[in-house]
Amino acid sequence: MSLVNFTSREITCKIVYYGPGRSGKTTNLQYIYGRVPEDRRGRMVSLATQTDRTLFFDFLPLELGSISGFTTRFQLYTVPGQVYYNATRKLVLQGADGVVFVADSQIRQLDENIESLQNLQANLLEQGIDVRTIPLVLQYNKQDLPSDLILQVADLEEQLNFRMVPAFGASAVVGKGLFETLRAISERVLRKLSEAQPA
Amino acid sequence: MTRTLNPRFSFDTFVVGPANQLAVSAARTAAENPGVSYNPLFIYSASGLGKTHLITAIGARARELAPELRVEYLTLEEFVDAYHAAVAAGHGEAFRSRFTDVDVVLIDDVQFVAQRLETQAELLRLISHLLAQARQVVLASDRPPRDIEQLDERLISQFAGGLVVDIAAPEFESRLAILRRKADERGVDFEGAVLAAVAEYNARNVRELLGLLNRLIAFQAVNEGALTVEGARTLLGLESVLQEDVETEEGVPETVPPAVDEFADFLDSVGSALARQVDAWRKRIEESVEYWDGRGYRTKRLERLLTEETPLGAEQAVRAYEADVEHLQALAADMAELDPPRAGDPVFRDPERIDDAEAAVQEAREGAGPPPGPAPHLTFESYVETAGNRVAVTAARAVTTDTSVPYNPLVIAGPNGVGKTHLLHAVANALAVRPEAVVACQSAQAFLDQYVDALERNRLEMWRARHRHATAFLLDDIHLLSLKPGSQEELFHLFNALADSGRQLVFSASGPPDTLDGIDERLVTRLQGGLVVELPAANREVRSVVARRELNERLGTTDDAVVAYLAEQPDPSLHTLVEVIQRLAQELEASGEDLSLALARRVVDGDAAAVTRPARRSRSSGVVMSPLASVRSPEKVVWRWPHVGDRLIEDMR
Numbered sequence: 001m002s003l004v005n006f007t008s009r010e011i012t013c014k015i016v017y018y019g020p021g022r023s024g025k026t027t028n029l030q031y032i033y034g035r036v037p038e039d040r041r042g043r044m045v046s047l048a049t050q051t052d053r054t055l056f057f058d059f060l061p062l063e064l065g066s067i068s069g070f071t072t073r074f075q076l077y078t079v080p081g082q083v084y085y086n087a088t089r090k091l092v093l094q095g096a097d098g099v100v101f102v103a104d105s106q107i108r109q110l111d112e113n114i115e116s117l118q119n120l121q122a123n124l125l126e127q128g129i130d131v132r133t134i135p136l137v138l139q140y141n142k143q144d145l146p147s148d149l150i151l152q153v154a155d156l157e158e159q160l161n162f163r164m165v166p167a168f169g170a171s172a173v174v175g176k177g178l179f180e181t182l183r184a185i186s187e188r189v190l191r192k193l194s195e196a197q198p199a
Numbered sequence: 200m201t202r203t204l205n206p207r208f209s210f211d212t213f214v215v216g217p218a219n220q221l222a223v224s225a226a227r228t229a230a231e232n233p234g235v236s237y238n239p240l241f242i243y244s245a246s247g248l249g250k251t252h253l254i255t256a257i258g259a260r261a262r263e264l265a266p267e268l269r270v271e272y273l274t275l276e277e278f279v280d281a282y283h284a285a286v287a288a289g290h291g292e293a294f295r296s297r298f299t300d301v302d303v304v305l306i307d308d309v310q311f312v313a314q315r316l317e318t319q320a321e322l323l324r325l326i327s328h329l330l331a332q333a334r335q336v337v338l339a340s341d342r343p344p345r346d347i348e349q350l351d352e353r354l355i356s357q358f359a360g361g362l363v364v365d366i367a368a369p370e371f372e373s374r375l376a377i378l379r380r381k382a383d384e385r386g387v388d389f390e391g392a393v394l395a396a397v398a399e400y401n402a403r404n405v406r407e408l409l410g411l412l413n414r415l416i417a418f419q420a421v422n423e424g425a426l427t428v429e430g431a432r433t434l435l436g437l438e439s440v441l442q443e444d445v446e447t448e449e450g451v452p453e454t455v456p457p458a459v460d461e462f463a464d465f466l467d468s469v470g471s472a473l474a475r476q477v478d479a480w481r482k483r484i485e486e487s488v489e490y491w492d493g494r495g496y497r498t499k500r501l502e503r504l505l506t507e508e509t510p511l512g513a514e515q516a517v518r519a520y521e522a523d524v525e526h527l528q529a530l531a532a533d534m535a536e537l538d539p540p541r542a543g544d545p546v547f548r549d550p551e552r553i554d555d556a557e558a559a560v561q562e563a564r565e566g567a568g569p570p571p572g573p574a575p576h577l578t579f580e581s582y583v584e585t586a587g588n589r590v591a592v593t594a595a596r597a598v599t600t601d602t603s604v605p606y607n608p609l610v611i612a613g614p615n616g617v618g619k620t621h622l623l624h625a626v627a628n629a630l631a632v633r634p635e636a637v638v639a640c641q642s643a644q645a646f647l648d649q650y651v652d653a654l655e656r657n658r659l660e661m662w663r664a665r666h667r668h669a670t671a672f673l674l675d676d677i678h679l680l681s682l683k684p685g686s687q688e689e690l691f692h693l694f695n696a697l698a699d700s701g702r703q704l705v706f707s708a709s710g711p712p713d714t715l716d717g718i719d720e721r722l723v724t725r726l727q728g729g730l731v732v733e734l735p736a737a738n739r740e741v742r743s744v745v746a747r748r749e750l751n752e753r754l755g756t757t758d759d760a761v762v763a764y765l766a767e768q769p770d771p772s773l774h775t776l777v778e779v780i781q782r783l784a785q786e787l788e789a790s791g792e793d794l795s796l797a798l799a800r801r802v803v804d805g806d807a808a809a810v811t812r813p814a815r816r817s818r819s820s821g822v823v824m825s826p827l828a829s830v831r832s833p834e835k836v837v838w839r840w841p842h843v844g845d846r847l848i849e850d851m852r
Binding site (some may be wrong): 154 | 276311314315348460461462464465466468469470472473474476
């Protein structure tokens with residue numbers, strides 16, 4: 001973890017948006033990018049394929065300015081969701097301070113959600129991190145789709161949120177629930193600061 | 200555990216309007232008479248309408264009116280985390296007792312209790328307990344109790360038993376008042392109708408409203424000339440959304456919500472989350488300082504953190520500190536094994552001197568710990584030199600000034616109470632000022648006790664090493680080793696080792712070596728191999744000087760008649776003389792009389808029996824007596840008095 005640098009009085013939090021392919025992770029970052037004043041955001045780096053699938057990862061640095069005497073930076077990353085990019089996912093996940101799991105609310109995507117959640121757990125474990133200890137927030141995206149295509153939040157909670165972490169219904173294309181998600185993960189990450197080890 | 204309340208959130212800074220009037224009145228009542236009415240008070244509203252502000256204001260107001268009140272503010276999530284942590288650590292009861300002394304409990308974001316059955320049970324138990332004690336409970340949620348999913352019916356009825364009150368979105372006038380107040384606080388003036396135009400927009404919550412205001416302020420700051428109503432509307436894009444009413448279906452908006460400053464809101468919440476952490480850390484350090492200071496450990500290191508503006512990383516600092524204390528405790532335990540008296544050394548109480556503590560233990564482990572030293576007050580300066588003891592004193596001085604070790608060993612012989620011990624310690628003190636000097640100076644009784652202790656602890660080698668690196672070795676009352684073959688054997692080898700390497704040896708004895716009973720011949724001959732000087736019994740002159748000095752030291756006064764009377768006493772022992780003066784001092788203190796001959800006579804006569812009974816005292820000079828030696832008979836220790844029956848049987852044998 002590289003959360004706090006006492007010498008330069010800086011806090012840097014790395015938050016990774018994880019989830020199955022096409023669940024809306026990049027859209028999350030794009031929406032946030034659009035809401036951040038220019039002077040507070042770095043260039044959003046997106047490495048996408050021709051069909052707009054994330055090939056490597058997206059990266060959005062946010063400058064939150066001086067908070068309680070610390071220059072605070074958030075770095076938001078997404079992982080490629082497709083199953084065969086697991087090596088990249090592991091790489092991006094390294095040193096993450098918090099994870100937002102973006103689930104796709106569509107009924108037909110339930111298995112992919114579960115598989116991706118298991119993949120997250122396995123990849124974290126490989127880095128010696130217990131999924132129960134890292135700050136984690138769930139986001140049930142695409143709640144704006146017709147209700148016969150999607151699972152309701154309560155059903156998704158039952159299927160995915162067995163760890164009872166904070167969860168938010170969201171619609172990334174219209175921006176609903178995205179900042180709530182970001183706020184929740186940020187608060188959890190910051191709360192963990194007091195237990196963090198210095199760099 | 201009380202979290203610091205955000206000082207910005209008070210009733211004074213809360214804009215009251217028809218939408219929140221009832222909630223504010225109830226909150227004020229709860230704050231001013233906690234536990235009396237509206238208990239529990241359940242406040243609900245959509246996000247950003249001031250729930251947190253209001254319940255924080257209750258805490259602040261209650262504490263303002265009665266500073267002794269204990270107010271605890273926490274979010275439900277913190278409650279859950281603390282509860283889980285307590286259960287995991289097996290301290291469920293401690294968690295409960297955390298709230299037993301709290302007068303006002305404020306719980307925010309209660310809606311997160313939805314579906315958490317265990318937490319609901321714990322919350323129910325807590326609220327029932329607090330209500331039974333007439334403590335004020337205030338809860339805030341983003342929805343009414345009935346709408347919280349799977350909320351226990353008992354909790355619902357408990358909430359309903361107090362007052363459930365909502366805060367609605369502010370109407371136009373309240374919005375305008377909020378905008379005006381905030382603009383005022385920021386020191387920004389707008390043209391009359393600008394704020395009204397903004398207020399016309401039906402903001403869903405106060406945060407959204409403030410986001411709009413922030414944009415106006417930012418725009419006005421960088422543009423010359425005041426903002427017009429049209430300019431403000433254009434800037435905020437209000438024309439397009441004024442009439443727009445975003446309907447939701449199953450909680451999901453069909454259209455894009457208005458572009459409020461979500462990032463500013465996010466910054467706000469991150470800022471307050473971090474500020475909360477900083478407060479929590481500060482609290483953590485204070486508690487730790489109090490705890491460890493109370494246990495005698497130096498806490499400077501933690502206190503320094505408190506002086507920092509933001510003691511970030513306190514938890515790890517406290518943990519590091521505690522780890523160091525633990526390490527110190529282990530070192531002190533090691534030291535207690537190796538060298539018990541040194542385990543009380545201050546280095547074992549100061550985590551900043553952990554290196555010194557480690558070095559001390561290492562030193563002790565290698566036997567390099569300093570051997571027992573001389574009593575600092577027994578010096579040549581305070582020694583009374585007379586014609587009778589001049590030879591002895593001159594020889595003793597020569598030992599300290601002549602580095603060629605002229606008399607080795609020097610044996611100071613003489614009966615009890617003639618000043619042998621004083622002279623021996625005076626030599627030791629004089630030798631100790633030499634550079635790199637390691638002077639071992641102790642009574643034979645202490646030597647014996649330590650030898651037994653070393654045997655018992657299996658640390659004989661260490662004990663020996665400690666003595667063997669001494670540059671001078673002085674042993675008082677060597678006759679006490681009479682018939683102690685083990686100690687004599689040790690002393691014999693030590694003697695040889697030290698003498699061979701040219702170290703000074705000094706002994707005191709009750710008589711010349713060849714007159715000592717029970718001392719091994721090979722030791723006697725070695726003692727005779729140096730210089731044996733005899734101290735005569737203290738004559739009247741010596742006793743006068745000693746009496747005058749002791750009176751001066753103990754009473755701060757002296758009296759010629761008393762000095763003469765004390766010096767004339769038949770018992771020549773200086774110990775007896777000092778003892779009488781001690782009693783005299785006690786008597787003076789008890790009676791409040793002035794020093795007089797009559798009083799001295801009374802003390803001496805009263806002590807006559809004791810004074811003439813020398814056998815009552817130990818034969819040792821007593822200066823470096825081990826505590827064990829003075830209580831060798833169990834009968835002297837009242838709490839170990841033998842059972843009378845045992846004694847009879849013993850006598851019958």
